[in-house]
Amino acid sequence: MHLALDLIGVFTFGISGALMAIQRDFDIVGIAILAVATALGGGILRDLILGDTPPLAFDRWEYLAVALASAAVTFVAHPELKRITRTLLIFDAAGLALFCVSGTVKALDYGLAPIAAVLLGVTSAVGGGVLRDVIARETPELVRPRSELYAIPAMTGATAIAVAWELDAYEPALGAVIAVAVFGFRALALHRHWFAPRAPRS
Amino acid sequence: MHLALDLIGVFTFGISGALMAIQRDFDIVGIAILAVATALGGGILRDLILGDTPPLAFDRWEYLAVALASAAVTFVAHPELKRITRTLLIFDAAGLALFCVSGTVKALDYGLAPIAAVLLGVTSAVGGGVLRDVIARETPELVRPRSELYAIPAMTGATAIAVAWELDAYEPALGAVIAVAVFGFRALALHRHWFAPRAPRS
Amino acid sequence: MHLALDLIGVFTFGISGALMAIQRDFDIVGIAILAVATALGGGILRDLILGDTPPLAFDRWEYLAVALASAAVTFVAHPELKRITRTLLIFDAAGLALFCVSGTVKALDYGLAPIAAVLLGVTSAVGGGVLRDVIARETPELVRPRSELYAIPAMTGATAIAVAWELDAYEPALGAVIAVAVFGFRALALHRHWFAPRAPRS
Numbered sequence: 001m002h003l004a005l006d007l008i009g010v011f012t013f014g015i016s017g018a019l020m021a022i023q024r025d026f027d028i029v030g031i032a033i034l035a036v037a038t039a040l041g042g043g044i045l046r047d048l049i050l051g052d053t054p055p056l057a058f059d060r061w062e063y064l065a066v067a068l069a070s071a072a073v074t075f076v077a078h079p080e081l082k083r084i085t086r087t088l089l090i091f092d093a094a095g096l097a098l099f100c101v102s103g104t105v106k107a108l109d110y111g112l113a114p115i116a117a118v119l120l121g122v123t124s125a126v127g128g129g130v131l132r133d134v135i136a137r138e139t140p141e142l143v144r145p146r147s148e149l150y151a152i153p154a155m156t157g158a159t160a161i162a163v164a165w166e167l168d169a170y171e172p173a174l175g176a177v178i179a180v181a182v183f184g185f186r187a188l189a190l191h192r193h194w195f196a197p198r199a200p201r202s
Numbered sequence: 203m204h205l206a207l208d209l210i211g212v213f214t215f216g217i218s219g220a221l222m223a224i225q226r227d228f229d230i231v232g233i234a235i236l237a238v239a240t241a242l243g244g245g246i247l248r249d250l251i252l253g254d255t256p257p258l259a260f261d262r263w264e265y266l267a268v269a270l271a272s273a274a275v276t277f278v279a280h281p282e283l284k285r286i287t288r289t290l291l292i293f294d295a296a297g298l299a300l301f302c303v304s305g306t307v308k309a310l311d312y313g314l315a316p317i318a319a320v321l322l323g324v325t326s327a328v329g330g331g332v333l334r335d336v337i338a339r340e341t342p343e344l345v346r347p348r349s350e351l352y353a354i355p356a357m358t359g360a361t362a363i364a365v366a367w368e369l370d371a372y373e374p375a376l377g378a379v380i381a382v383a384v385f386g387f388r389a390l391a392l393h394r395h396w397f398a399p400r401a402p403r404s
Numbered sequence: 405m406h407l408a409l410d411l412i413g414v415f416t417f418g419i420s421g422a423l424m425a426i427q428r429d430f431d432i433v434g435i436a437i438l439a440v441a442t443a444l445g446g447g448i449l450r451d452l453i454l455g456d457t458p459p460l461a462f463d464r465w466e467y468l469a470v471a472l473a474s475a476a477v478t479f480v481a482h483p484e485l486k487r488i489t490r491t492l493l494i495f496d497a498a499g500l501a502l503f504c505v506s507g508t509v510k511a512l513d514y515g516l517a518p519i520a521a522v523l524l525g526v527t528s529a530v531g532g533g534v535l536r537d538v539i540a541r542e543t544p545e546l547v548r549p550r551s552e553l554y555a556i557p558a559m560t561g562a563t564a565i566a567v568a569w570e571l572d573a574y575e576p577a578l579g580a581v582i583a584v585a586v587f588g589f590r591a592l593a594l595h596r597h598w599f600a601p602r603a604p605r606s
Contacts, residue, residue: 053455
């Protein structure tokens, strides 16, 4: 179940990376590389922090295969896409939602305290996107001024997981529900243009 | 003692990250994220390299709490600050000084050779600031042309720690003194505009 | 033998980092730092992923010494260099070739499956260069649009190593031959301007 969530997250993050690469006019190799880096970056960081080496992405061939498949699908399908930026953000939101669930659960499973597990869940959820944006030389969506709520949905989801876990109420189906809720929260924030307040200018 | 040094470093680095975020007009979530990334980044890298997983920042809740507190304090206090850039550099200097001491000591404690411990001390001292500058899309202060001595104070301090350690003369109080000296060196370099020479242009 | 390959790779990557720093007008400390980061970055990432902590670069003093030597040699020799960019790319190509061999072999030696070993070999081959370009705020050569084939030679070399290993035909001399072939492939791509195709614009 968590493998499936993780792999869907790999796929959707991979698409966001491939779309960013197409937008920046990268060649076909650059598209594959940015897709793979985006798809696998957050999970590798998560596993390094947990001391689970080699990381899952190097331990199971499905990860690389799914990441490469996301690049191939994007390459073929992108002329169909009318609005690349919006599509990129939607797939990124799906990756964010899925990785915040799988990352938080894995951290709790490894015995991390709830607060640390939330921190690691959010780190693994945002890690791939930050790597994507740094390589493509964009200001990371994670902190970009005047962009819609991004980290807040992931933090909310990770906190919900940790609370359920502490109450012994966590089960994989609940994880899937929370992932859908996080995705919905982020998508709604994009649609309704929900922003966090800025610091008052002195 | 070393925990205290480390946490003060977390706090001062966090303030530098929050100030950079305010300068770049990030929203309140972006401020918290850049503060946390700056505050915890160098120490997480240090612990990953030493194989101490999960890193301290995930093992003890004080790290995240102090990092978030630095963001909150900065958010409230920043309209009082006349010169944000200068303040940012002073708090960054304090983080640099404290992390070069705690990083070098931890590396020696883990049995690294003196030269490797100096390298790791410097890496952990500069890591958070590089992460901050990369996320905010600034040229890292660490290498920025026409900026005052930055790595040299950290290297000097790390070397002093390693020498004292080899002579069996190291004790925590000496570490605190060296941290103050590194901070003073960097602050003086900023104040007096000490630059390293550049390569001759051919 | 592999230590020698690795150290030559450290030296040539270090030169590419130092040249980039000179090009960007970094001071002498910035040159040393970018040389060291470029020279050691890929190998440190490789070792963290394999769980080999502390990474070789912290375990053997030769790595730091060779990295610093590459900075010193570049600093002294660079006014002789007519075309810095071209020279940078040639030394980068040598580092790419040597690290793709040493990284893939080390991964196989640690029991990774062939596909994972290829992924790790390529990651360690490109890691130092990406770190160099991110710190210097260049679009990474790895993905830069309209740049000659970069990852493909590394992937080809890593695949050749993995195939030979699976056939029990690998030996260090073959590794050296493959490194030369990867370097020749990349150099030829640069010379003949071999590009990968771009995605069709919709």
